[in-house]
Amino acid sequence: MWKPDPNKLTSPKYLSIATALEQDIQTGRLVEGDKLPPQRELAYQLGVTLGTITRAYAEAERKKLVRGETGRGTFVAKTGDVRLPLMLASNTEGAQSYDLxxxxxxxxxxxxxxxxxxxxxxxxxxxxLNEYGPSEGTDHHREVGAQFLREYYGAPANACQTLVTSGAQHGIQTSMQALFNRGDAIAVDEMIYPPVLSVLATLDLQIVPIESERDENGHIIGMSARALEEACARQEIRGIFLIPNAQNPTTHTLSNAKRQKLAAIIEKYNLMVVEDDPYMPFISCKQKSFLELVPDNTVLIGSPSKVMSAGLRTGYVHVPQSTKTAFANAIGESTWMVAPLNVEIVSRWITGGQLQETLQRKREVLKQRYRFMKNTFPANTLQGGEEKLFAWLHLPQHQNAELVEQAALLRGVEVLSHRHFQAAPRTDINALRVSLSSIAHQAHFEEAITLLKASIDQLENLQAPRPMVG
Incomplete structure (x- = not known):
């Protein structure tokens, strides 16, 4: 029977229980048809009231995570009924909302x-361009892909080891499929891009969250090399997934010194690195790629989607020569080949200068938006930068980021709390990921940020600790 860890429940407990349930569904620990414990039994095991469990189950049912059957109990709903938090939905009701x-x-x-x-x-x-072609892409398209990785990533890429994928997301999926076998353990950041967890669970790969290092403000600054080595000593880990630049969601970029420490452990334990870098083109100051540090162990995933071609779904993977056939097979099995027409358009934009021109336009907008956020929120609560597509907004511990997420939604603003990105439950992370790159008009963006600030301030007045009266 399912039971969350009672030591990791936070207030309000009904919401924390519902969140734990949602996380276990998203990571595959609970699957369609699994029966949840009776409410009285779970209340007894967790040491909470029956009303708390009733509210938790009601919240889960509201999100279509579970279904109740009269006389039988409560069951995990169909996986297809659970919409992933990052997926776009068609707006059939025409309701106005701001997407942060x-x-x-x-x-x-x-x-x-x-x-x-x-x-x-x-x-x-x-x-x-309307004919079948090689699964890994044509020679010309792969050469342009290698050029893109060299110029915008500073990576030592060559066309022979560069393959074309249907965007970076497809690159992640094919990497996990080509490199690892069922049951292999993969190290990830404790806060991570949610679809990675879904891919790992689908392929029956073990998820091993690795503790992060923090700065003087308590902000995450990267995976701890010490914690990674301790994990490798405890169990056999086969691979590691990293977003080293503008990490999603915490926005940190690994310093060269931290990369060197991680690279030493990667070499020591012969780990395969999946280096996902969708935001690297925006960053003007380049750090060393893991492809440069541990070339025989690294798959570098790059994509111009965020820069200029979201709808054309084109990405590139640079792979070790020994794995090239496995990658070509994985691409072929999943989509046969990426649409040559799409890749040709992207290639012409890369070689014709449109990519660089678009990048400059977007950098100017991101700079303006990040400065607006800095003027809106206290400096020590904001993690990000002028070249990043989102910010990581820390909240006081007495507030609840999930309640802020819900309060903002009532004001017509979509934002994501830290819980959507957790590879493992933690109680000391309390933050929101705020996108700077979804709302088209600056005035609308500023209005959305203002509404988010109002939601936070409203809950601050309700949840701030009361002074003790003697």
Whole structure:
């Protein structure tokens, strides 16, 4: 029978129980049809009131995580009924809302697709883009991909080891499929991009969260090399997943010194590195890639999607030569090949200068938006930067980030609390990921941030600790 860890429940407990249930469903620990314990029994085991469990189950049912059956009990609902927090939904009701939850890359500033399609229509070779091709991409498209990784990532990439994927997300999936076997253990950051957890669970790979290091403000600054080595000494870990630049969600970028320490452990234990770097093109100060530090152990995933081509779903993976066939097979099995027309458009934008022009436009907007956030929130609560697509907003411990998320939604603002990104339960992280890159108009963005601040202030007045009266 399912039971959350009572030592990790926070206040309000009904919401903490519902959150633990949601996390276990999202990570595959609970699956469709699993029966939950009777409410009285779970209340007794956790040492809480029956009303607390009733409210927790009601909250889970409201989110369509579970279903109650008269006379039989409460069961985990169909997985397909649970919408992942980062997925977009069609707005059938026409309700106005501001999206601070998803990082959509300021897609309205991307290059003119119509102009490129007109250019392609006049090319006598355009018909060849409607034919089958190699699963790993054509020689020309792979050369452009390697050029992109060299110029915008500073990585020692070559076309022979560069393959084309349907975006970075597809690159993650094919990497896990090509490199690892069922049951292998993969190290990840304690706060991580949620689809990674879903991919690992689907492939039956063990998730091993690794403790982070903190700065003087308690902000996460990267995976702890000491904690990684301790985990490798305790169990056989086969791989490690890292977002070393503008990490999602905490925004930190690993220093070269921290990369060197992690690389030493990676070499010592012969770990395979999946280096996911969708935000690297925005960052002007380049750190060393793990592809440079441990080239025989590293898969580098890069993509221009956030810069200029969200809808064209094009990405690149640079792989060790020994794994190239496995990657080509994984791409072929999942999608046969990436649409050559899409890759050709992206290639022309990379080589024709549109990527660089678009990058500059988006950097200016991100700079303006981050400065607005700095003027809105206390400096020590904000983690991010002027070249990052989202910020990590720390809340006081007496507040509850999940309640702030719900309060903001009532004001028409979508934002994500830390719970959506947790690889393992923690009680000392209390934050919101705030996107700077989904709302098109600056005035609307500023209004959304103002409404979010009002939601936080409202709960501050309700939840602030009361002084003791003598």
């Amino acid at each position: 939850a998803r990082s959509l890359g300021l897609a309205h500033l991307s290059p003119d697709l119509g102009q490129m399609l007109r250019e392609l229509s006049d090319d006598p070779l355009v018909g060849s």
